[in-house]
Amino acid sequence: MPTVIVVHSFRRGTGKTSLVANLAALLARAGKRVGLVDLNIESPSLHYAFGLKDSAITCYLNDVLRQACSVEQATYDVTTSLQGSAPGKLYLLPASTRFLDISMALKGDFDSEALDACIPELIENNQLDIVLVDTRAGLTDDTLAAIAMTDILCIILRPDAQDFQGTAVTVDLARRLDVPRLIMIGNLVPKTYNLAEVTKEIETTYHCEVAITLPLNPDMMTLSSADIFVEVNPESPFTQELKTLLDHLIL
């Protein structure tokens, strides 16, 4: 059974997109056929992480959702962006970075039925094992639609007072929507913090499973989101740490 995983954070700047890209790379290395959907229609960037330039894109997820093209036309095989050869596959549905598309996407009523139809089609077309959906921050129509259809909801937060309070909103909502599985991820934890304590604080605040708490990685910051960390640094302890997350996601 293919698994749909929605990755969300209430506040921005939690490292959501970067984590999605790195997880996707690790999953493809583990032999999985992975779909990526960029539902961060407000400030899309997932395709940059896989070296897919706007000039090479003819159809976006935005076009699919407004029924201007098929899912197949907006699907890009980005497996070759991984170094060497990976046993799995990566198929990406990018979101448009064009100014007009973004304003339209933010303004219009989100067609949740179109999204509900789009993901099974992506799975079917490419025989996928897993679909990762990157969302935009905050409580919005599009994110609600994604949460309502997911198998696993991953909520990322930084150990920051603004994140802690806002995340309660998403957790509350996920429970009301009966999400089958809710997983928390602590991210970008400053080095002065004790990781285990942060994990415990997240657990006691939300009464949820905390899959992993990751330290702020200075090497990731200087990577400037043009590369995928786990690809550039396959042997790094940080990469090994991220791999443990796969056990939580592969059922």
Add this chain to the structure above:
Amino acid sequence: MSKIVSVHSFRGGTGKSNTTANLAALLAMQGQRVGIVDTDIASPGIHVLFGLSEEDMGHSLNDYLWGKCSIKETAHDVTSSLKTGVSGKIYLIPSSIKAGEIARILRESYDVGLLNDGFTDLIDEMQLDILLIDTHPGINEETLLSIAISDVLLVILRPDNQDYQGTSVTVEVARKLDVPSLYLIVNKVPHVYMNGIGPKIEQTYNADVAAILPHSDEMMALASAGLFVAQYPDHPITAELKKVVARILA
């Protein structure tokens, strides 16, 4: 003359709320009467920096937009959160943190024109010197309107490829809207990049860089539990932010 200052970033996670809150604190320390409007309705957060809890939040911006109250009734005096006596004032207009209320305003939408009326009324009624607008990232209708009525637009960016691309869109829009003063603030700069980044960015956008803020472990460790400039008055970041204040007041 009062001034409207919009704080914007194309991408999220640039430190917009933190910068806005700290600029407000510095302005109040200089005796200014400052208002802050949190227009980030989908994911509000700036109230946390001023220690305003969900329980203490009376009327929010949402209530005003629904016509339940006047804009004045949403203004929370958060000056005491600075912990030090200041001669100015800070009034915060928070967005609601209740899941139901966020969902409702997104579902039902609201009259964007009301926001602008609210800004003008707020300046009059609270006798503000400066109104800071913490905008929503990206470019949408609300953001365009806030930018259009601003005397000063502060655009925050990180030294990241994705930020560079989006920021040029914002700068272009601001030029078309004839914003009187436009400044860039570069935030969360890794130490290895600090050297020479200012001129490079000024050249890229043909705009003034008002401040370059290095990535700071102290800022991260504070984790929005308070206002950085109040806790670290002599820190280099505080000194950089004071440069921005000087530009705003110029």
